Amino acid sequence: MLDLKGYGPALMEGAIVTIELAFLSLALSVALGLIGASAKLSQSRVAKGIATTYTTLIRGVPDLVMMLLFYYGGQVAVNMLSDYVWEAYEIDFFFQFDPFISGVVTIGLIFGAYMTETFRGAFLAVETGQIEAARAYGFTRFHTFRRIMLPQMMRHALPGLGNNWQVLLKTTALVSIIGLTDMVRVAEEAAKAERMPFHFFIPVAFVYLALLAFTLNTAAYTTEIIRGAIVSTPNGEIEAAKAYGMNWFMRMRRIVLPSAARRAVQAYSNEVIFMLHASAIASVVTIVDLTGAARNIYSRFYAPFDAFIFVALCYMALTFILVFAFRKLENHLLKHQRPVNG
Numbered sequence: 001m002l003d004l005k006g007y008g009p010a011l012m013e014g015a016i017v018t019i020e021l022a023f024l025s026l027a028l029s030v031a032l033g034l035i036g037a038s039a040k041l042s043q044s045r046v047a048k049g050i051a052t053t054y055t056t057l058i059r060g061v062p063d064l065v066m067m068l069l070f071y072y073g074g075q076v077a078v079n080m081l082s083d084y085v086w087e088a089y090e091i092d093f094f095f096q097f098d099p100f101i102s103g104v105v106t107i108g109l110i111f112g113a114y115m116t117e118t119f120r121g122a123f124l125a126v127e128t129g130q131i132e133a134a135r136a137y138g139f140t141r142f143h144t145f146r147r148i149m150l151p152q153m154m155r156h157a158l159p160g161l162g163n164n165w166q167v168l169l170k171t172t173a174l175v176s177i178i179g180l181t182d183m184v185r186v187a188e189e190a191a192k193a194e195r196m197p198f199h200f201f202i203p204v205a206f207v208y209l210a211l212l213a214f215t216l217n218t219a220a221y222t223t224e225i226i227r228g229a230i231v232s233t234p235n236g237e238i239e240a241a242k243a244y245g246m247n248w249f250m251r252m253r254r255i256v257l258p259s260a261a262r263r264a265v266q267a268y269s270n271e272v273i274f275m276l277h278a279s280a281i282a283s284v285v286t287i288v289d290l291t292g293a294a295r296n297i298y299s300r301f302y303a304p305f306d307a308f309i310f311v312a313l314c315y316m317a318l319t320f321i322l323v324f325a326f327r328k329l330e331n332h333l334l335k336h337q338r339p340v341n342g
Contacts, residue, residue, distance in 0.1 A: 021103055021172045026165060028108030033115020040120050051116065056323060058113035059273050060316030063171050065294070069308040070106045071097055103175035111168050114270045118164060122157035123149060125232065125263045156232050156263060160270070226268075229260035269326035273319055 039051035058066070075097050085091050126149050134144040233256050241251045294307035 017100070018172050021100065021107070021175060022169050024104045025107035025111065025168060025172070028104065029111035029115050029164070029168065030161075032108065032112025033119050036112060036116030037119035037123055040116065041123055055113040055116050056320070057316070058110055059117075059270075059323070060319035061312040062315050063107075063110055064174055064177070065308055065311050065315065066110055067103070067106045067174055067177065068294075069312065071099070071102045073308060074102070099175060103172070107168060107171055107175075110171070111164055114164050114273075115161070117270055118157055118160035119153065121160070121263060121265070122153040122155075125156040126152045127234075159229070164270070226260065226264055229264035230256055232263055233259050265326060265330045269322065269330075272322055272326070 036051045036054060039047040040055075042048060061069075078095050078097070082093055082095070085093065130148055130152075131144060134148045139147070237255055237259065238251060241255045246254070294311040
């Protein structure tokens with residue numbers, strides 16, 4: 001049996017913290033995603049602008065940079081506010097950011113932006129004819145949303161939702177950097193104390209694999225996105241192609257794949273941005289990339305805003321290019337499926 005040198009209970013407590021953090025962050029991200037998707041598809045320019053700004057800014061910054069900026073930068077901002085209030089009104093107050101709450105809020109905000117794009121793509125995949133039929137039947141907007149759009153949207157959103165959950169669960173490991181004693185931080189401290197990294201990190205890896213086993217399928221993320229989009233192809237289109245005499249190859253090339261691409265483009269854009277943001281995590285293992293250089297500046301000069309905002313702007317520029325390219329592709333693929341005004 002694996003000997004954890006007395007750190008077993010601490011690792012179990014850390015695993016519980018990780019699970020709590022993951023599910024609370026998931027609940028917040030789903031709520032923000034539904035609100036954001038509804039705002040992006042609404043007729044209000046203000047709501048659409050706020051939602052677009054939110055998703056663009058949040059998806060433009062790597063998870064690690066966002067967490068460091070929110071926790072350390074937020075604490076510095078609160079300290080500056082405290083000093084101002086004391087100088088102006090002689091009122092003394094102190095507020096310390098809690099790592100757990102900071103982790104939930106930061107991860108929830110980050111994945112709320114990705115959930116927004118996932119749900120928006122799923123809403124667009126609902127056939128407009130059914131929405132028009134519901135309106136002709138006298139349904140209000142709320143009844144149309146609850147009885148027609150939401151049930152069908154969830155069917156289209158499940159592949160992307162599952163991918164987001166898997167990435168969110170692994171992102172919880174980043175909270176150890178801001179001082180939360182989750183199981184990654186416990187394993188790191190134990191490995192340093194005992195000088196046995198494999199001895200402690202391998203059990204942590206198995207815990208994450210056990211958690212992911214509830215949602216993992218046999219395919220990779222991109223395969224799941226494409227598979228879900230292909231499965232969502234209406235059977236009527238496939239049957240019509242068969243009746244027209246198309247073979248399997250022609251059905252895939254002319255009917256299934258073009259239709260699936262329209263549904264998969266939003267989720268796949270999230271996946272590409274995930275890959276870009278993953279490069280920031282290399283700084284944790286002392287690789288001096290852009291994020292690593294910013295952490296060195298922060299530790300030397302205690303200037304979180306100067307360091308991390310610059311890094312955030314660099315990643316935003318790269319993400320904006322990706323978002324622009326995918327938006328052009330999306331507009332091209334969805335030009336025949338735009339929602340009907342009214």
